Amino acid sequence: MAFFMAVANRKGGVGKSTISVMLAQAFAIWGKKRVLMIDLDSQCNASLILIGGQGWRDARNADKTIADFFYDLFDGIPAKPRDYLLPNVGDVQDETGKAPRLALLPGSLLLEDIQGELFVRQARESSNPEVVANRVRGRIENLLRRYGASYVLVVLDCPPGLSLAALAALKTADKVIVPFKPDYVSQLAVDRIALLIEDKGTLDALNQVPTAERGYLCLANGVRNSGKDRNLIEEIGLFHPMMQTQMPQKDAIANAFDWEPGLRTLEQKYGDGLSDMRRLYAELAPMIERGSQKATLQAANE
Numbered sequence: 001m002a003f004f005m006a007v008a009n010r011k012g013g014v015g016k017s018t019i020s021v022m023l024a025q026a027f028a029i030w031g032k033k034r035v036l037m038i039d040l041d042s043q044c045n046a047s048l049i050l051i052g053g054q055g056w057r058d059a060r061n062a063d064k065t066i067a068d069f070f071y072d073l074f075d076g077i078p079a080k081p082r083d084y085l086l087p088n089v090g091d092v093q094d095e096t097g098k099a100p101r102l103a104l105l106p107g108s109l110l111l112e113d114i115q116g117e118l119f120v121r122q123a124r125e126s127s128n129p130e131v132v133a134n135r136v137r138g139r140i141e142n143l144l145r146r147y148g149a150s151y152v153l154v155v156l157d158c159p160p161g162l163s164l165a166a167l168a169a170l171k172t173a174d175k176v177i178v179p180f181k182p183d184y185v186s187q188l189a190v191d192r193i194a195l196l197i198e199d200k201g202t203l204d205a206l207n208q209v210p211t212a213e214r215g216y217l218c219l220a221n222g223v224r225n226s227g228k229d230r231n232l233i234e235e236i237g238l239f240h241p242m243m244q245t246q247m248p249q250k251d252a253i254a255n256a257f258d259w260e261p262g263l264r265t266l267e268q269k270y271g272d273g274l275s276d277m278r279r280l281y282a283e284l285a286p287m288i289e290r291g292s293q294k295a296t297l298q299a300a301n302e
């Protein structure tokens with residue numbers, strides 16, 4: 001059974017999609033695990049990084065996107081969740097020269113419209129908008145969980161901002177990775193998503209939850225070698241669980257955003273960002289493997 005990991009921050013451009021893809025590829029290649037990436041963002045960046053523009057257009061024409069999946073299965077029609085997936089995606093190869101076992105549920109420009117449509121469908125059963133929103137979110141959560149049986153890790157690349165799908169992803173996640181770029185608004189952004197994840201109304205209430213018990217981990221990304229960045233990260237780490245790994249600002253990491261036809265080695269794709277990717281993987285691997293084993297045991301006992 002899968003460990004569900006969401007990568008989320010309501011602030012845009014902090015590296016959610018970059019980190020999501022890195023983690024998915026690291027686990028599929030170094031961890032030799034079955035990994036699924038679910039693209040919950042209507043900008044579809046994780047999909048574009050993994051399959052390129054043409055690959056994404058082909059997926060859309062074949063009705064293999066997250067919007068098709070939600071639309072078709074919301075009312076319980078008996079389609080198979082795996083029919084919406086693309087297997088063996090990405091432009092990197094494993095040590096044997098093959099594409100790794102990394103599958104993708106492609107993103108869709110229509111995801112927001114579809115959420116509106118699901119809301120309208122559900123509204124026939126209740127006139128209370130809060131009840132309707134909770135039911136839609138709960139159903140999306142159930143749909144996401146249906147992928148848990150076939151994978152060791154499911155990565156949920158979240159959109160910036162808030163949507164029912166993003167809220168469902170936060171609820172589904174066993175852990176949320178919160179990338180942030182060290183700047184003066186990052187603390188506020190981290191506070192806001194932490195309140196949502198922990199379901200607390202105030203920072204005082206949040207501070208009652210020991211950092212080790214929280215459902216999220218902060219990851220500094222795009223870090224420059226400056227005292228200002230170090231201070232900002234340290235300050236956020238006073239109130240939030242912080243990963244030891246920090247991802248530096250590097251051209252090689254920015255360039256990894258570009259999909260190329262054919263398969264490259266990880267070294268070719270990530271260049272001198274590969275050592276940072278290794279540190280990120282090494283820090284998260286034990287938690288994910290433990291979590292997946294625990295979920296498998298729980299499922300066997302149910």
Ligand SMILES: Nc1ncnc2c1ncn2[C@@H]1O[C@H](COP(=O)(O)OP(=O)(O)OP(=O)(O)O)[C@@H](O)[C@H]1O
Nearest residue numbers: 012013014015016017018160222248249250253254
């Ligand atoms: N460590 C890094 N070093 C250099 N560039 C980076 C780094 N991390 C991300 N970037 C670049 O920053 C930009 C934003 O990254 P990305 O799209 O992953 O962020 P995001 O949080 O997913 O954005 P959005 O909120 O729009 O979904 C991209 O151009 C990406 O290549």
Ligand SMILES: [Mg+2]
Nearest residue numbers: 016017041045
């Ligand atoms: Mg993104």
